[in-house]
Amino acid sequence: MHPLPPAHSSSRDSFPLWAKVMMWVVVGSLCVTASALIAVYRYKHHLSQTFDDRKTVISQALPDRDSGHDTETPDEISGMQTILLLGSDSRGNPDDARSDTMMVVRIPEKRDSAYVMSFLRDSWVDIPGYGYNKINAAFAYGGLPLAIETIEDHLSTRIDHVIMVDFEGFKHVTDALGGVQVHNEIEFSLTNGEGTTDFPVGDLDLNGDQALQFVRERYSFIDGDYQRARNQQLYLKSVLEKFLSAGTLTNPSKITGVVEGLSPYLSVDEGVTADYLVSLVWTLRSLSTDDIVFFTVPTLGTELTEDGVSIINLDYERLEELADSFHNDTLDEYVQTHDLSEY
Incomplete structure (x- = not known):
C-alpha cells in the first residue's frame, strides 16, 4: 500500500x-x-510614412485613358511594369515641366531581368497634336501627360507610372550611401565659383556634389547628350549596386538615410506609394545589377534643322522592332539579337 x-x-x-x-x-x-x-x-511604418509624406504627388500626371489614347490594359503588380524616370533641375510641375534625363524602365512579367532605356532629350519626334519637335518640347506643350503620350506612341506600350527626380536628389542619395564609384570613360574637368573638379579616366569615388556634376555635364563631350546619357546610366547602376549590397540592406540607418534624402526630391503620379514600391521591389528580390540592361533608344545621329537647331534623328526602322518587343514583353529576345552598343 502506497502512502498518500x-x-x-x-x-x-x-x-x-x-x-x-x-x-x-x-x-x-x-x-x-x-x-x-x-x-x-x-x-x-516609419519608412513608408517618410516616403509618402515627403514626396510630391503630381495630379493628373498620366494621360487621360478615356480620351481614346490607344494603349494596352493596365497590368497588375505581378505583370510587366513600365516606369518613366525623369531627371530635372526643378520639381515636377505639369504646367512647367522639362527634363534633361528621360529613362524608360521596363520590368518584364518574368522578373528575371530589368531594362533601362534612355531617350535623348534632343530626339526629333512627332508630338501628338503639335508635329515634329524635340521630345523635350512635349513638356512645354502639354506637361507630363503629353510627354508620356509621346513616348507611349513611340514604344507601343503603356507607361504605368512616372517618377521625376530633382537633380539635387542625386546628391543627397549619393551622400546617404557614403558615395558611389563609377568607371569614367572620358576625362573632363568642370570649373565653377568653387574651383575646378577633375574627372580622370578610371574608377572614381564620387560624393554628392561630384555625382551631381557627373550626371549633368554634356558640353565637355564631342557627342554631348550621348555621353551624358552613358554617364547617367553608369551612375544609376552604381547607385543600385551600392543600395543592393549587404552593407546597405542590413543597415537600417543607411536605408533610412536614402529614403529621407531622396523622397523630398521626388514628384510622382498618384499610384507611386510606399506600398507599391515595396511590393514591386519584393518581386525583384532575386535580381542583381548584372540582370539590369542599360541602353539608349536607337538613333541615326545628329543633324541641324533649317533653323540651325541641333537635333537627334531616331532610327525608326530599329525603333519599330524595339517597340514590338516592348509591347509583347520580349525585350530579352531583342537584347540577345541586337548590338545595343551601336545605339
Whole structure:
C-alpha cells in the first residue's frame, strides 16, 4: 500500500524543473520575437510614412485613358511594369515641366531581368497634336501627360507610372550611401565659383556634389547628350549596386538615410506609394545589377534643322522592332539579337 502524498503537495510542485525552465525559455523567446516584430513594423511604418509624406504627388500626371489614347490594359503588380524616370533641375510641375534625363524602365512579367532605356532629350519626334519637335518640347506643350503620350506612341506600350527626380536628389542619395564609384570613360574637368573638379579616366569615388556634376555635364563631350546619357546610366547602376549590397540592406540607418534624402526630391503620379514600391521591389528580390540592361533608344545621329537647331534623328526602322518587343514583353529576345552598343 502506497502512502498518500502530503496534504500540502500539488501537481505544480511536482512539475519537473527542466520543464519549468523550458517554459520560461519559450515565453522569453516569444516576448523577444514579438518585440522584434513590433520594432520591424514600426521601422517599416516609419519608412513608408517618410516616403509618402515627403514626396510630391503630381495630379493628373498620366494621360487621360478615356480620351481614346490607344494603349494596352493596365497590368497588375505581378505583370510587366513600365516606369518613366525623369531627371530635372526643378520639381515636377505639369504646367512647367522639362527634363534633361528621360529613362524608360521596363520590368518584364518574368522578373528575371530589368531594362533601362534612355531617350535623348534632343530626339526629333512627332508630338501628338503639335508635329515634329524635340521630345523635350512635349513638356512645354502639354506637361507630363503629353510627354508620356509621346513616348507611349513611340514604344507601343503603356507607361504605368512616372517618377521625376530633382537633380539635387542625386546628391543627397549619393551622400546617404557614403558615395558611389563609377568607371569614367572620358576625362573632363568642370570649373565653377568653387574651383575646378577633375574627372580622370578610371574608377572614381564620387560624393554628392561630384555625382551631381557627373550626371549633368554634356558640353565637355564631342557627342554631348550621348555621353551624358552613358554617364547617367553608369551612375544609376552604381547607385543600385551600392543600395543592393549587404552593407546597405542590413543597415537600417543607411536605408533610412536614402529614403529621407531622396523622397523630398521626388514628384510622382498618384499610384507611386510606399506600398507599391515595396511590393514591386519584393518581386525583384532575386535580381542583381548584372540582370539590369542599360541602353539608349536607337538613333541615326545628329543633324541641324533649317533653323540651325541641333537635333537627334531616331532610327525608326530599329525603333519599330524595339517597340514590338516592348509591347509583347520580349525585350530579352531583342537584347540577345541586337548590338545595343551601336545605339
